[in-house]
Amino acid sequence: MSHVTRVAMWSGPRNVSTAMMRSWENRGDTVVVDEPFYAAYLLRTGIDHPGRETVIASQPTDPTEVVAALHAPLPDGVGVHYSKQMTHHLADDMDLSWTRDFRNVLLIRDPAEVVASYVRSRESCEPEDIGLLQQVRLLDALRSGDGTPPVIDAGDFLRDPEAHLRWLCDWLGIGFTPRMLAWPAGPRSSDGVWAPYWYDAVWRSTGFEPWRPREVALGRHDADVAEACRPAYERLAALRIRL
Template sequence: MADSNVNSSEQVRLMTWAVPRSVSTAFTKLMSYVSEDSTVLFEPYINAHWFGPERLQDATHRATVAALKEEADRRITYTGGSDVSDFTFGFVKEQLEAPHTGKKLVFCKDMAFTVVDKLEFLPKDYRHLFLIRHPLKVFASWKKLYQSLTPHEFELDKVVPVLFPPGFFFREVVELLEHVREVHDPKAIIIDADDLLSDPKGILSALFKEVGLPFDEKCLQWEAGESAAGQWLASNLLPKGNEVWGFYRRAMGSSSFGKPRALPDRSSLPGDVLRCTDASMSYYNKMYAQRLTGKLYAHL
């Protein structure tokens, strides 16, 4: 039961900005179990950017969004969660800055590319975490996911910009990091997903110390299934998207972090994945060099 006497100065607020396919949904599940007194917001800026009333209004985007929503509505009826029509950028900022009285942790996971042109809607008084992963893994997995949505052949770097941003996610996450460190959180944290998978205890204990959360090894195991997600503040497209396309199926079925897979062989990957990777490596390397490592805290 939540402690209504939790002082706002004791409340930890953590924004996590991810690149796609970086175990960010599994990480969100883990954070759901860190404290019984927590609020978890899941991808509110994505909903505003892709589906809300302020979304980009070009014809291709309208057609893509309409087709996705029609398919989801045709295959499943779900009445939980907030309607996507609520998700203006101002609404998201208000939800994040709400007092969330009695909560020891307020956690939000989202994608950096959704706010690089909407920086005035970033919330105040949050610590910021950036979750990255090697571009070869990101784009190989992202293309596989996209392929599940369409029977047609396509190239990632020719997908409409609203779905696949011009900086291929990595340029945008660096731009957001630089802004956040200048304006909001000079000590914004970077974690590489494969470091997290390889050494969850070391990485999480370091992260929790940095943001002021108590670390308990029990958080390295969590309940499989979607019960935690049912408590998240999210739009009604979250369960629909997972049910219809399995966007989060693996993460929802998880109960711990698995070991990271080896980098895929470049010779086995299509040209668009390689082009996106090569365009993104300088941004990734810049952030990787500044990442948090558990080794720094091994003696504590």
């Protein structure tokens, strides 16, 4: 691990996580991994997501095998390994000690905005679906080891992506490049097989979407889900990077 920077960006769904993955992949010295625990999550939970069987067939379903792959040697000339991780993909009883081999970052978003976006793609949403509760568990696990990981709020990030990316690169001890701010539109070979169901906006994008206020209107159940996750969000938001 000493000659390679391995970054694990932990998010919930419907955040800027896929655009963030595009940003890092566009560096040129970086390989990215898209949601490596997704198949294991679908198999373990039985949850019905779009393209479920295709996703399960596309990845290892044994978490131990996934962790081993995340530690695998990288191709020559690659100095940064970036994994886009979804915290809700982790089992509650999973030993998280392996995460200490990585430079971990928590990426958060206001739960009402997450739920509003999530239910546009799925009929139902529960607190466990949007990752914030699991991000708190991961925060506690990481704090018991090497200290508090950086927390980035998507709203703050989109107001000034360059400042946040420069901060992250400095924290990681790697150089920032303007290539992280723009990328070609379209799919990538690194995209998970679920991309056709979820990545339309990212495929159209050539950079980070400027921040704008969101009008959120939720039904009773979805509003209750967002409020159930708000204490977790507020705990994480109190630790967020402020630039």
